[in-house]
Amino acid sequence: MLVLKFGGTSVATPENIDKIKNIITGYTDRIIVVVSAFGGVTDQLINAGYRAQKQDDSYKTILKQIETRHLEAIKALLPVTDQSKVLSNVKRELNVLETLLDGAFFIGEITKKLSDKIVSYGELLSSYIIAEYFKSQGIDCAHKDSRELIVTGLANGRTTISLEQTNSNCINFFNTSKNKVVICPGFIAKSEAGDPTTLGRGGSDYTAALYAAALNAKVLEIWTDVSGMYTANPKMVKQAKPIAHISYEEAMELSHFGAKVLYPPTIQPVLAKGISIRIKNTFSPEDDGTLITKSKNEKGKTVRGISHIGNIALLSLEGPGMVGIPGVSKQFFEVLSQANISVVLITQASSEHSICIGISVDDVALAVAAVNEAFAYQIERGRINKVVPETSLAIVALVGDNMKNHQGLSGKMFSTLGKNNVNIRVIAQGASERNISCVIQEKDVKKALNALHEEFFEENIKQLNLFVMGVGNVGSKFLDQIQQQKKYLKENLKLNVRVIGISNSRTMVFDDDGISLKNWKASLAEGLKADKEEFFKTVNKLNLRNSIFVDNTANKAVSDTYKDYLRNSISVVTCNKIACSSKYTNYHELKELARVYNAPFLFETNVGAGLPIIDTLKHLIASGDKIQKIQAVLSGSLNFVFNNFSDKTTFHDVVKQAQEEGYTEPDPKIDLSGVDVMRKILILARESGTQLEIADIGNNSFLPEESLATTSNEAFFTSLKNHEAQFQNIYRQAAEKDTKLKYVAQFENGHASVGLQEIPKGHDFYNLEGSDNIVLFFTDRYPKQPLIVKGAGAGSDVTASGLFADVIRIGNY
Known part of the structure; x- marks a missing residue:
């Protein structure tokens, strides 16, 4: 015997129901198929009931929509010859539903009993229509109302299952039924008094689990719209992947912290019997899905999944009057229990000065009022602080059975979050170490999940x-x-x-x-x-x-x-x-x-485009070396200009060429005035540990005042033409001494300067070609023969490669 449960998305459309038919025809075992209401119908029924009790007659519009959807499904699924009986039965049930809603409208009230009866129609109608469709397709199929099998009682005001009677009913019926497939509605049941009841959140899963446990089924298959439980929420983490095999405990932890495919309380019946659960995808039935068993996960696996709960609020009970006083924790949690508030996270400081809990944000107002009222006496006397909630929070959790056997997981988790500026408000870890949880800002959830998934699942990419x-x-x-x-x-x-x-x-x-x-x-x-x-x-x-x-x-x-x-x-x-x-x-x-x-x-x-000048300087300083002097040709554009300028060219044409080839700044005056070189030597001086301002740097400019005073590129280039004779004179004087012109920056003893210099043969700067840069680092370790960094210091390609290298440095950070 197998039990298969199909959720609301799986039965949302006639096309999806046809997919279910194709799935079940592939089984040779006897099958119990538990189905939910057509996707969204339960919410419509709840909404219709709410509007009816408010005496808002728009409930009739919702009822009409529900009717239309079910009648159209019948017409789409069944052959014309089989439609009449099914349409008649569904319309009759819808008429009863209308009567119930009309009653709520007239008296302006809905009781719990009436509400359960109204919302049960979603599963009643879907299961009946699906059963009739299967029959029309030649499948040996029967329909059984779950209200005739599952019996509920009350304990402390909550609906519970009368297991003995339920198990007896299930065994008697399914042992006598001869049909290969039995379709049952999920979510609904009857009380011991015979009144319709519902099983609450995850009710269809619970129905399926009760049947599987009562009949000792081989496996419980839960068919949904995802291919199993994932390493993280695939809607937030695109690299998330299905988990092939997971233990009950791991599955429950992941489900508790937001994995939507399972609702932990509903699988308790199969867990107690050791029955395996498989999560499958209705829309990709060929996918393996996730197998959930009693056995632990494979050896060596640590973190199995990352999950989260949103809409969390923190409440902290704290104050000097808590230290050494027994019973405070008991009173705190009793107050919350009596208010029917579920606590999802607890942490307490060893000083006993504070107890912090995480609850749903929906319960905040009730919880704050209840706690502050219960501790009003202590609050008034300053022994306990008034409780003030923190909201817009979420819990992120790492889950895995073998986490306790591996050191450093907590550190890796918190380090990863810290590197991404994800602030951790609260940390909680159980003694079993199957779960490490932390509370963060809701806005950081997606970033946190992706960062953690990258760290633990993506092969260190x-x-x-x-x-x-x-x-x-x-x-x-x-x-x-x-x-x-x-x-x-x-x-x-x-x-x-x-x-x-x-x-x-x-x-x-x-x-x-x-x-x-x-x-x-x-x-x-x-x-x-x-x-x-x-x-x-x-x-x-x-x-x-x-x-x-x-x-x-x-x-x-x-x-x-x-x-x-x-x-x-x-x-x-x-x-x-x-x-x-x-x-x-x-x-x-x-x-x-x-x-x-x-x-x-x-x-x-x-400094130096793609050359590792700053990086080299940082390593020198970090290793304990000290800078004595820096001498450098730091302008690729000026080096290009003076390497190409001669008595056979004009200064204007060479500068224009440098601009067109991308060696200068958009405003070439920045380069030729020495401002760009001043900035570069300033940066090197600062990286060396010296506090210096640009105004402190001496600038022996070779440009005429007219050129320096221009306010546009056009005027600047015109001024260069006007002073060609001056530039030729500078060149001639250097050539007569057999020297070369280089624009040199220097930093020594806390002082920096820049200016055009005549460089003699034999100097490290003399043979500097093209747009190359060169830096000489004289240090305590390199006092006479400097550490030299030399190479292309300008151009879009090398500058881009320098940026790229910085990006890679961050990637390796």
């Missing part, structure tokens, strides 16, 4: 969610590199890099499933109007784990938003030098925010 501001030369190359390396990163570095948001100066676009980098330009063109404040708000609202803001602009207003990102534990990667070369207090605050909120702030490309 870490997902990075990028939000990219600026897609010009550097930004577009950056996106191209991500697209090109995506597969390599996943396979070799275990990093899944997704771009979630992109913005330029005109439009912005978001997709929390990841923007396709094959056609991101088209997506961006159709995006919303760009707004950096709205961009941040969207990033923050999405609240994705491992979020990284990537700034490819040279915009001060964008750099001013870094603090907002860091305060929300969103990492920042930038090639924009403005923030780190702004006032020292701002630079220091950004670094401090990154530390406090555990959000890396990386700006390797601020």
Whole structure:
């Protein structure tokens, strides 16, 4: 004997009912099929009853909708020749239902008995129609009303099952029934006095479990709309996967903490008998589903699933009058029990100063009033504080039988949440260590579930969610590199890099499933109007784990938003030098925010594009070395300009070429005036541990005053033409001495300066080609022969690669 239960979604439409027929015809064993009401009908019946007692005649509209749905199902499922009898019987039952609702309307009241009778019609009608359909398809099928089998009683005001009578009824009927398939309505029963009753939440599962236990069935199969119990809620965690085999205890823990496929109290009858349960998918019957048995899970498996309960509130009973006073806990929980309030989480400090519980937010008002009333005397005298609830919370739980045999799981859980700025309000762990629970903000649930699932189930593949501001030369190359390396990163570095948001100066676009980098330009063109404040708000609202803001602009207003990102534990990667070369207090605050909120702030490309200059400097400092002097050629654009400028070219044409090839800033005066180099040496000085402002840096500029005073690129280039003779004179003087012109930055003894210098043969700077950069680090360990970092220091490709490297650093963080 097998017992199969099909829920509301499985019987929601004629097409779904036909799927059930195909499923049961594949069995050779005798089958009991327990069905729920057509999806949504129970809610309609409850709503109709509520409106009727309020004397709102719109209940008639709901009743008409229920009637239409069932009659249309009959016409869709049954051959015309078989419809008449079934339509007649269903209409007769609906007439009785109408009479019940009319009665509630006229007296303006619904009793518990009447309510049970009204809502029972969902299962009565669905089971009858399905049974008649199966018969019309040649299936050896009978229909049995569960009210004739399941008997209920009352205990402490709650409905209970009279097991002895129920088991006797089930054995007598099913042992004498000869039909291969028996269809029974779930959820409904009768009291010992013969009145209709219902079995409450999960009632159809309970019906099926009672039948399975009474008949010692081989297995109880629960058919639903998912392929078993998942490692996490698949609606929130797309990487979640079905669990093939799980123990009763693990299943109950997961169900208690929000896994919707099972309601723990309803499976107690089969649990007591050791009967296996299998969760199957009506819409993918070929899937294995989840097998739930008495045996423990496979050796070596630790965390089996991650689940959560939303709409949680915390109540804390605390105060000095609790310490050493027996009976406080007893009184606290008695008050809640008498108010019929279920407690889902308990934790108590060892000091006995505080007891904290988690309850449904629906019970908050009642619980607060009851507790404050019960402890009014102690509250008035200051021995216990008045209870004030915390709401908008959720419980996240790790579940697994073998968790107790593995060290460090709690630490890994809390560390993972902490790295993603998920604040933990309360922690609870049972002595069995089958469950580790924590209370977090409701808004952080999706991020928490995904972060934990990634940590415990995804083979250490870490997902990075990028939000990219600026897609010009550097930004577009950056996106191209991500697209090109995506597969390599996943396979070799275990990093899944997704771009979630992109913005330029005109439009912005978001997709929390990841923007396709094959056609991101088209997506961006159709995006919303760009707004950096709205961009941040969207990033923050999405609240994705491992979020990284990537700034490819040279915009001060964008750099001013870094603090907002860091305060929300969103990492920042930038090639924009403005923030780190702004006032020292701002630079220091950004670094401090990154530390406090555990959000890396990386700006390797601020100096030397893709060269590991800042990274090298950090390693020197971290290892205990001290900087004596830094000498550097830090402007790829200026190096390009002076490497290509000669008496055969004009200074104007070389600078124009540098701009067109992407070596300079959009405003080339920033480079040629030395401001860009000043910013770079300032950043290196600060990273060396020196508090310095840009105004402290000496600048020996080679540009004429007219060029420095220009306010547009056009005027700037005109001024270069006007002073060509001056530039040629600078070149000639260097050539006569057989030296080369290099724009050099230097930092020594707390002082920094920049300026054009004539470099003689034999110097490390002399043969610096193209747009290359070079940095000489003179330190305590490298006092005479400096540590040298040299290579391409400008260009969109190398700058993009530097940004990419910073993103990977965060991925490996």
